[in-house]
Structure formats: structure tokens, C-alpha cells
Amino acid sequence: MGVEGIGARVARKEDKRFLTGKGRYTDDMTVPGMKYAFFVRSAYAHARILSIDTAAAEAMPGIIAVLGGKQLQADGIGNLICGWMIHSKDGSPMKMGAWRPLAHETVRYVGDAIAIVVADSLSEARDAAEAVVVEYEVLSAVTQASLALADGQPQIHPEAANNIIFDWQLGDGDATDAALARAAHVTEMKIVNNRLSPNPMEPRATLGIYDDAEDHYTCYTTSQNPHVARLVMSAFYNVAPENKLRVIAPDVGGGFGSKIYIYPEEIVCLWASKKTGVPVKWTSDRTEAFLTDAHGRDHETTVKMAFDADHRIIGLKVDTIANIGAYMSLFSSATPTYLYATLLSGQYDIPAIHANVRAVYTNTAPVDAYRGAGRPEATYVMERTIETAARELGVSPVELRRKNFIRSFPHQTPVIMNYDAGDFDASLDAALAASDYAGFPARKAAAAARGMKRGIGMSCYIEACGIAPSAAVGSLGAGVGLWESAEVRVNAVGTIEVLTGSHSHGQGHETTFAQLIADRFGVPMDNVNIVHGDTDKVQMGMGTYGSRSGAVGMSAIVKALDKVEAKAKKIAAHLMEADESDIVIENGELKVAGTDKTLPWFQVALAAYTAHNLPSGMEPGLKETAFYDPSNFTFPAGCYICEVEVDPETGKTQIVQFVAADDFGNIINPMIVEGQVHGGIAQGIGQALLEAVHYDPANGQLITASYMDYAMPRADDLPSFQLSHQTTPCPSNPLGIKGCGEAGAIGSPPALINAITDAIGNNDLSMPATPQKVWLAANVAH
């Protein structure tokens, strides 16, 4: 490892622009003639639209157009789709209802877009939107999934009887039932995974620009995957063919999953730009973000974990109801199925598992992947249940986990996944040591003397990242392949541009990807530029989510670098009259091993472009492209231990210690990896202590639609974190990377709830564990 190579704590190349106000986000973009959009949205959770009167709005100052769904449909713009087909256990395909970019017949959640107002200024657009008169026939609404599937509830889409989109299963039901029947002990729990709003600090925004002369569209958007946006808008929404549509995701201020999806606003602003002849910019305000950004989680689960007399887990049965919201978002079907049930083996050797998942429409915002996407839900089920089992069995939660750990790899679980590497004891041991687990009883006694209830809880998580082998996900219903692309361009002076289909929105790709090049060729990082986020520059890519940018995106770069290196060596061998196999690359030079013959990197690059003296038949230039399709998922795993003190007078929980021990495989930049873990843990603590999306069950109104009502974790809600890494390199990709983006959000909620329930001596506690809930639970225990 050099000062800039793999494993170095290099400060980020991209920081200066963000620190000096030179970051360029979508809302910062202006183009000549640009106008502003505001959306008219449904005030009701469920209603038939009887009429839309835009006359008064159109007469207001500065108004260019008020456009609705009938016009959109007449122009052939398609409905939004879910790109992952799930079949129910009876073999029938999922029952997807229509999601129109602008509703003109029925609205199905508060915030459903009805019309777009385009005006000279945002305030004029906003004022005019107030003047659009929509006459509704209000229908009854249902917001909770387990209620929505009962008879007699409002029917949200005609396609989905009882609002059930699919009734899906995974695993061996008979074997699992048999295990439950012969078990010495069964731990059964009902577990709710609370609904969250992702809340990247940059609200969604889009700027649609139609160029009449070229019949060409440009879309600036807050996207984690601009190429997927272009693909979907071309292939399904009929906005424009791919060669007529450029999608640019410039600096993007966080995503956490919510910016994977294509939303109505991108489609409508592009279409409106053509209709009006002006560029149209829309920027969400925070209330709109709460109303319309895809939410996360929202599972209701019953779990049964069966143990033999020796406390080995012999079976696991899970029944989950997943709230999908009013429409099926792009990957909404995969999140509660293949990203969830496939992780229900956790870190444990379980011979029989059966999961049943019913996905249900409700009159709420669409629900899709949010940091972790299914894996936090699976981990919460597993780690709350095994902790509860330890309490019921009267054994140490550490030893119960240890007794059931998988220790031999590869390990085929009963739920598809094949774990390729790991050392679960190593992370558990590291976390126990870092948290001084053995010293806890003394700390608890000291806290009790101060009148405080101290508790400790842990979570041993595993997740699946590096999403994903294309053929495998294709066989499971994915509508896309999940490879990644890279192009490495060596310029004639030896500087390097790397074009990647990954997208950085906080992850620091401009640094870590450049570290890889510096490590490989010994060129300074300053000579390496990472290009991403523009479909005109990068041909194709699948974007950033599921901790795939390292394991998949960088692997594609490695493949392209292999080709560049092979060609550079051929040129160097030719110029130095040596055998190609004797050429080595060190410190920015190509050398003939065992001699003093050497050529600087830039000279080889220059030779490739002058082409005066290349090996016979070689094409000029030094630029290579690669596509990398992973052969397996990657399996980051670790152990989190949380220690809390609960004030029994107020129910307030204080986190006094948070220890994370993670195995992410090999690490490129430890500083950036630590930052990812910090942020993930904060979101997990947010879920466990603070955050919840609440709808009024009576009428479907969103109650938590601002930062006054939705409790975001703030600096004084959180402790500093103690991190460590244990490393088993991932065997399935060339860099041995597993991925680190979601671990914190996956591992932390159960650790925290296990700690609080330990402190108060009452296991009946749901997230978020607000002071009110904790106080009640603590006093019920009394």
C-alpha cells in the first residue's frame, strides 16, 4: 500500500468543491429560458377525480401552462412500472395496478400527482397550483397492510383482490413444520418493522429540457442510477428513445435508496418541456419529499424459531405482511422477497426455513428499498428472536449465537444464498472485547446505584451485497441485469479518465476509484479523473445501491485495467525490445524485470497515440472497456453491541456505548468505510429510537410530513461509535471486497432494542422506542 494506494486513508478528492460551495446539484442548474414547476397533488388518500378546473389558474400572472393526466396519456406517455416480477405460490404473476404519472381518474395516496403548473417563477407556479380546482368523490382509505387485506376494506386497484399483490413463499414448508413439531422449545414473536422516510438532505429535483431543433431531451435529475432512469423512461414510459434522451445525475445529495427509482416528476417535466417549449425545473420541498419519496420497511411479521434440547436452531418459520403503498415502485417487489427472505438464515446453521410474504397495497406513499432494503427487516427478525430465545431458555445470548454459528464455507442456506466466506466468531470476539462485555454487570450495578437502568444488547448480522449475478436475478424475476461497466481512457500524456456506471452521491468514488488506479499503475491520484452520472459520457451502467459500487463497479474497472495493462506491456516490450512477460509496472514506470531498462508511463501512453512505432498490427490508442457480472452476492457480516441507560422516571434512553465489529472483506479506504458505517448506524439508531412515518388511519393523511413531526437523528441524539474491522476477503471478486454501505443500518436496530429491553426487563417494545413507549414498558414490568 502506498500513500494513495489500496488501504490508504486518503482525504477525498471531491471534498474541496463541497466545502467551498462549488458542488453542483440538480437544483443549482439553470439554463436559458428555464421556468419553474409546481405539482398539484391529491389532498385525499383515496378518491375519484370528478373534474379538474384549471381556468382560474391559467389566468394567473406568469403562468405558462397547467397540464394534466389526460393530455399526458393522449401523448402516449406510459404508466410507471415495477421492474421485478414476483409470482405467488399458486404460480400467478403479481397483480400490478396502473400508476399514472399524473392521475386523472383515481388518486390513491395523499400527494399523488394530478397536474403540473409551469410558470415564470416558483412562487407564481405555487400560487396558481392553489387555484386549480379538483372536485373529488372521496373514498374510504386504508393505511395498514394487515388491515388492507381483510374482506370489506377499500379496494385500491381493480387488479389486486383484497389488495394482495402477491402471496409468495420461499423454503421448505413441510420440513420447517416438522422441525417446529419436534422442537424442544419454540420462540414465537410478533414483530413490526416501522415505516421510515429515507430523507437524503438534498430533496429530489429534476430539470427537463426539450430541444425542438434536435428533437432531443436532456434530464438533470437526482438519481442514483441515471442509466436505469434513461432505460426505463425510454423502454416503458415512452418519453423518448434512448438516443434522444440524455440523463445527467450531477452531484447528488444522498440517496439511501430513495433516488434509485424513477418518479412521475422526471417524466412529467420532460413531457411538459416539450409541450411548453421551455425548460422546466421542479424541486421538491421537504413536505413533498415526505409525501412522495418512496418510504422504507413497514413489515408486520410473525416468527417461530425452533430449538432442539441442545439449543440448536432446527427450524425457522416466518410470515410477513409487507406494505407496498399505493403503487408498485421500481424494485418494490424484490425488497420484501429476494432481498429479505433470503437472509433469514442470518449467521446461523438452520436446516429448515420457510418464509411466506404477502405484499399489500395501501393508501400510502409507495414503499421500496431504503438503506439495507429487506436485510434490516430480516436481521431485526432474526436478532430480536434469538435474543428473546436466549432469555426464554435462560442462556447467554452470546453462547446461544455461538452455538449456532456457521463455521464452514461455502455454506448453502435453505433460502438460496451461498455464503462464500466469513468468520462470525472473529467479529463477535472483537465486539465483546471492545465493549468490555464481561464488565457489564459491574456497570449495571453502578448505574442502578444512580437510579438508572442499564442494559446491553447485541446483534450478529449478515447481509447480501454486490448486487448481483445477472443470470441469477433474471431467473428470480429481475427485469434488468445487475452487472457494471467501466471504461479506462489513458490520454496521450498518461493521465487517466475512468468512466463508470456506478454513481457517487456521498460514497467518495472519485477518491476510492482513483486509489485503485494509483495502486495499479503508480500514477498520482491527481492524474486520475472519475467520470460518472451522465449517459452521454458513460455508455451504460446500473448505478449505485446495495453496496455494489466496490464489489461490482470496481471489479469492472479492474477488468478494464487488466486490458489496459496488457496493451501497455505489449507496447513497452516492443519499445524496449524485451519479452512482454518480462514487463512489470512499478511506481509509474514500465520496467524490464531484472534489467535497468525502463519507460515512464506517460511515454508508453504517448507511443500508443503517436503510433509511430507500435507492434505489428496493433491498433493505436490506449482505451479499454469492460463489463463485470458478479458470480455471487457478497456477504458482509459483523457484530454490534450497544449499551444503554434508561431513566426510569422519563423513559429516555441514552446510548452510553456503541461498538461495531464488521467484516467487509478487503478495504480500499478505511476512512471512507468508517464514514459509511457511522452513517448507517445513525440511520439504524434513528429507526430504533426516533423515526416513524405515521398516517392517520382514519383518513390516510400523513401526520409526519416535516422535520417538526418526523424525528431525524441529530448530533445530540447520538454517541460516538467504536469501530473495528475483521477481514475475510471475498473470494468472488478480484479485489476481495464485500461492501459496507448498509451494514450500519442493518445491524444496529436489533442491538439497540435488545439493549433497551434488557435494561427495562420487558421484552414487549416496538420501534421507535420513544421515551413514552419505554416508560410505559418499564412501568408495566414493575
Place this chain on the structure above:
Amino acid sequence: MAKVKMTVNGRQVGSECDDRTLLVHFLRENLGLTGTHVGCDTSQCGTCVVHMDGRSVKSCSILAAQAAGSDIVTIEGLASGGELHPVQAAFKANHGLQCGFCTPGMVMTSVDMIRRHGAALDEATVRAELEGNICRCTGYHNIVQSVLAAAAEMGGAKEAAE
């Protein structure tokens, strides 16, 4: 419409704006200073923090007209002569930013915090003072480290000068 004049980053500026224009929109739309961000609509997130007459303010909670005649410093005006301000440098050295969206507000808040508390800042005070700035990426861990490092650096520099 009103013509509003103020000093921004050391320069006299004046621009016509609607009476209801917020300072943040005046900076972003009228002056093109897009480093100051809008992350909410309830004065909670702090991505819009700038300095007004030397004190940090949320530029979303003040009208441009109210700022007339004042001296405004935005994130674009903090570094001097190509050198990062010590707080900016500390955020870079300590990985105190990820997506960068909350960063301008965090930095401007931190500069004011250090001005008021100096090298005496401790972690609990930093966390309490950051209550009005929301970050979704960093979990605040490295932001707190950045502020403490900058406070130590700036406090140390002050002592050296005395």
C-alpha cells in the same frame, strides 16, 4: 418588488426581488450563490446557514429585505486566496462530509460556534450546538471530530499569536 442592497462576501450587491423573497432564495436565485442550500421548509435542517453581521443565521428564516444593509458571508466567501478556512480544512482531514449537501451549513455553523466557544469546546457542547443542523450521511461522528480539531487548531493559533 424591492431593490435590496447588501454586502455579500465583501462585495456590494443589489438586486430586485419580490417582497416575500427569503434571503436564501435571494442568494441562490438572484446572486447565483448556490452553495447555500435548502433542505427543508420548517427552518430545521440548517443547510442554509450563512453569517449575517458575523453571526450564523438560517437564511431560510429571514427575508432578503430584512438583510438589507447587512454584511453577509456565505460558504463561497469563507476560504481566502485559495486556502481553505481551518474549519473547511478540518472537515476534509476528518472526513466530516459525504454527499456535501449539509456541509455548507455545517461549516458556517461550526465557524460561528468556534468563534463563541474557542478551544474550550468539548464533544457534548459541539453536539448540542449542532442541534439545528441535520446530516443524514455521517452520523455526525466525523463532523464532531472536525469541529473539535478545528477548534483546537484555531484556539492554538490564537494562543500562538498572543
